[in-house]
Amino acid sequence: MSDTAPPKILYIDDDEGLRRLVQRALRRRGFEVGLAANGFDGVAMVREGDYDLIAIDHYMPGQDGLATLAALKAVPDCPPVVYVTGTDETRVAVAALKAGAADYVVKSIGDDFFDLLASTFTQAIERVHLRSAKEKVEEELRASNARLETLLREVNHRVANSLQLVSAFVHMQASLLKDGAAQQALQETQQRVQAIAHVHRRLYSSGDVEFVSMDEYLHALVAELEQTWSTPHAPRRLTLGADPVRLTADRAVSLGVIVNELVSNACKYAYAPLAEGEVRIRLSRESEHEFLLSVEDDGAGLPTDGSIKGTGLGTKLIKAMVKSLDAELAFDPAHSGVRALLRAPV
Numbered sequence: 001m002s003d004t005a006p007p008k009i010l011y012i013d014d015d016e017g018l019r020r021l022v023q024r025a026l027r028r029r030g031f032e033v034g035l036a037a038n039g040f041d042g043v044a045m046v047r048e049g050d051y052d053l054i055a056i057d058h059y060m061p062g063q064d065g066l067a068t069l070a071a072l073k074a075v076p077d078c079p080p081v082v083y084v085t086g087t088d089e090t091r092v093a094v095a096a097l098k099a100g101a102a103d104y105v106v107k108s109i110g111d112d113f114f115d116l117l118a119s120t121f122t123q124a125i126e127r128v129h130l131r132s133a134k135e136k137v138e139e140e141l142r143a144s145n146a147r148l149e150t151l152l153r154e155v156n157h158r159v160a161n162s163l164q165l166v167s168a169f170v171h172m173q174a175s176l177l178k179d180g181a182a183q184q185a186l187q188e189t190q191q192r193v194q195a196i197a198h199v200h201r202r203l204y205s206s207g208d209v210e211f212v213s214m215d216e217y218l219h220a221l222v223a224e225l226e227q228t229w230s231t232p233h234a235p236r237r238l239t240l241g242a243d244p245v246r247l248t249a250d251r252a253v254s255l256g257v258i259v260n261e262l263v264s265n266a267c268k269y270a271y272a273p274l275a276e277g278e279v280r281i282r283l284s285r286e287s288e289h290e291f292l293l294s295v296e297d298d299g300a301g302l303p304t305d306g307s308i309k310g311t312g313l314g315t316k317l318i319k320a321m322v323k324s325l326d327a328e329l330a331f332d333p334a335h336s337g338v339r340a341l342l343r344a345p346v
Contacts, residue, residue, distance in 0.1 A: 012042035013057035025114035039068030080124045156203040163197035195260040212252035215242035229267035242283040254321040261314040262295040270299025296339035
């Protein structure tokens, strides 16, 4: 039906006189009306024609209204059906609605019946148009979201590649330096860049471009940290337990930087230079809205005078990331080594 064409109705009723009255009355009210004398003819006309709505009378010989309604519902792209019943047939109307009728109208005498028919038909057709428009908009949104996800996945891919390139440059620069402190500083910078690159790599390699599965992300990050900090002369064993916590990309970056700094500090300062040592990382889902990160070692513990080892840059990064997560960071005084506890909203 075009925007200017009148709605096309098929009225199915075995009462020829009523059919003609309905046709004339609805034509005066702006409808184009086709007529069928029984359910069999009505179903055949729907298969051949292009109707905007069908009205069915209940009592018809051979095939009553409910049987006709069932047959119509088997027709592909069947238009909405309005069921016409008698005044004392509420149970029939309910059965028709349950069988898929869009609405029902109770028969009466006079123009009130035709006005009610016209109003019910108009509303039923408008509901179909609204549903069709809604489905079209939803389909367009799905297509738009798919395009945006593809674009975002490509952006994350390029960011990850760019960060990998930066990491390689930093590594090359570090390998050319003779100064041990400067070389270590660049190595730590490379590790921070890698921690962020892992997030973007997860975003383009998984099916989700919005959230990062932190259990998978941390397994990759911790494996890389162990490879970085564990040497034959000072072996470091890192163990990880992680619940399936999902965070947005910015929060995943913040948590990844925190884990990188806490684990790196433990690997560097918790144990004597040539001693073995273990660092344990645990990410647990405390509730629907909160997670807990624990990073602990069995080393010498925090300096009693509150001094900071190294340049202090790692401590500043941790404080900044904790603030961005709206989190709380505390150190367990009862633990013999260092146990850092970070509690944050998901």
